[in-house]
Amino acid sequence: MTKENDSEQKYSRTAYADGPRLLADIGATHARFALETAPGVLRSVRVLKCDDFPGIVPLLHTYLADHSGTRINHAAFALANPISGDMIRMTNRDWQFSTDEVRRTLGLNTLLIVNDFTALAMSLPGLSGKDLMQVGGGAPAANAVIGVVGPGTGLGVSGMIPTLDGFVTLGSEGGHVNFAPADEREFAILQYAWKEWTHVSNERLISGPGMELIYRALAERNAVQAAPRTSPEIIAGALDDKDPLCLEVLECFCGMLGGAAANLAVTLGAFGGIFIGGGIVPRMGEWFVTSPFRARFEAKGRFSSYLGQIPTYVIMIPNPAFIGVATILSEHLRGRSGANTLMERVQHLQHELSPAEQRVATLVLEHPRKVLGEPIAEIARLADVSQPTVIRFCRSLGFLGLADFKLKFASSLTGTIPVRHSQVRVSDSTHDLSAKVIDNTVSAILKFRDQLDVVSIDRAIALLRKANRVEFYAMGNSRVVALDGQHKFFRFRIPTSSYGDSHLFTLAAELLKPGDVVIAISTSGNLPELLAAVDAARATGADVIAITSSKSALAKRATICLAVDHSEDSTSFLSMISRVLQLLLIDILSVGISLGAQGADPADHDKKRSLISHLDI
Secondary structure, eight states: OOEEOOOOOOOOOOOTTOOOOOEEOOOOEEEEEEEEETEEEEEEEEEEEEGGOOOOOOHHHHHHHGTTSSOOOOEEEEEEEESSSEEEEEESSSOOEEEEHHHHHHHHHHHEEEEEEHHHHGGGGOOOOOGEEEESSSOTTTTTTTTEESSSSSEEEEEEEEEEEEEEEOOOOOGGGGGOOSHHHHHHHHHHHHHSSSSSSSSSSSSSSHHHHHHHHHHHHHHHHOOOOOOHHHHHHHTHHHHHHHHHHHHHHHHHHHHHHHHHHHHHHHOOOOOOOSSSHHTTHHHHSSTTTTHHHOOOOGGHHHHTOEEEEOOOOHHHHHHHHHHHHHHHHHHHTTHHHHHHHHHGGGGGGGGGHHHHHHHHHHHHHHHHEEEEEEEEHHTTTOHHHHHHHHHHHHOHHHHHHHHHHHHHHHSSOOOOOOOTTTTTTTHHHHHHHHHHHHHHHHHHHHOOOHHHHHHHHHHHTSSEEEEEEOOGGHHHHHHHHHHHHHHTTTEEEEEEOOOHHHHHTOOOOOOEEEEEEOOOSHHHHHHHHHHHHTTOOOOOEEETTEEEEHHSSSEEEEOOOOOOOOTTSSSSSHHHHOOOOOHHHHHHHHHTTTOOSSHHHHHHHHHHTTOOO
């Protein structure tokens, strides 16, 4: 376990409102971690050896042990592995895990796992000249395809394709293409590798383990008695000790990398450049510039002049994958679930627009359906701008024009995810007020989903499964939620009562015993009668599950708080959306209880099916 860099890289002083984000770059040999506290601000960078851990969860727990008092809601990991679906089996380690299971184990709201070279590719737009070392000539073309290749424990390959919205990264496993020797010496190395494998990919040779294989193969070919060396020892032997065998290994290795990079360049048409990452090449420093890499890169016969135009760079900055994986996580959170992206992009970029374009943005945000339904002349009139300004607004967001903008915008509004809270106005038609009520509720549900504390829900379900008795305490608008809970739990054959009279709360609570559970429901969480009843219940040894605001007095007095933090003015209005969110929590608890009714006895499985049949899910 080592410390790599515990200092802050400060590019912004605006901290994330929902706490730091956990970033990781997990390879076959090392795992690097950091907390991103604000855009571009990395703290607590650590490097752990993967060999020290039996799996990814113990690895994560070890890093997070130093941050036990810090609430982390969102995380993103770059992994040296193909990523397809929830279940991940690592290629170069005997680790396998479920992404969602890891998320739940760590109590995260969000966990993204992407290929490490996808993350590396996403880092490129954030790199500046000092972060790169150019090797050879060529200049990057604007808005052109970019290739990425990097030897480490394996050989990563990716690319970036320009679009109107920026770049799209390729999830590639190009390191596993067949190795093609370019001369007799490389053919001898391939023959040596064939003794061990029938299929020899580029990764078998152009990697850390591959460098060690080249060393053994050349020692045999040259009839040299050579002690075993690791790849760092081979590099040191070549550059520091000028060992002839080690120098030949490096020259051969860099030539092979040049050939692989050239193949990637012609395959992608990468006139934006080829970028070399990974942990091996940066160790070679300036020597790499004079290595056979660039000559081999351009040695393409009729296509030599084609490749001569394409620049090649070595990424010299430490931990570039952090930049990429942070960008991916930020984009995901800014446009969570896809359909939310466009409206939030308008909000995010509004301050960067011209004053006239800002008026168009305001119209889009306040009257999205009107913008969809009206022609450009009417949109311009409503925003008090010219028609060309409407077109400029659309192009500022990366669209070809109004028609292209409307097409993407319609998708975001007609999907299942509303784009923002819309204030209902007296002038609204029945259609508009209906749409706003539904949109606002669905939007709140999705935010609620992303903020769920799954650890607390697991604890609440565990308490309820073994409860001797469950009592619901609620008043006012929350009373209907308590009655719904009583109705559902009673069907599970759990002795259940519901009290909505404040005079009966404490009387009922004083009769409880250890093993009983109270579910107290309150939007404000500050009703004196309810707080007194909760205190009485806790005094008897009963447990209390509070469905309320996380900052309320009720939350502090409960055994477990299931937070509903939607803000509504309950002094003047009915808490409509909060009530829906409270009902959802009752449904989650009900489903959790029903799925827990199982055992080895077939009768237990019949009971489980019977319980689930009472739920419309």
